[in-house]
Amino acid sequence: MSHIQILAFLGSLFFLGFIVESIRRKRLRKEYSLLWLFFGIVFITFSLWREGLEIIAGWAGIFYAPAAFFLLLFIAVFALLFHFSVILSRLTESVTSLVQEIGLLKAEAEEKITESGESSPGGGNEGNPGGDGGDEGEGSVSKNPRF
16 A cells, blocks of 8 residues: 555545534534535545546546546535535525515514504604613514514
């Protein structure tokens, strides 16, 4: 085993250990970690089994086997980028839906307040003891409620 193989193995092992530790400490969710774990195992496999890397290089028509490793690395990066793009798209849709729902709930709450005869949100000084339009007092309703 050459020095570069030992270095590649130790680097891949460190990478895999870092992923497992991140999962254990709940910094990385399990469903997002599967792809990371898969590629960590692939890198450990090819750092130990150089002939496998040469076989893949031969299938791909690459004459220099370590270049096939970089090809695998690029495939891994693109797969992870695509995976996270899908997740980001899903989260964007969820945020949009939540913002719309909050807007509807806010409009409904404002409508109920105006129907009950109370002052509109942020309007009037009935609930403001100082009457100066500054900080809101006990009875007033905030314009921007924090949920």
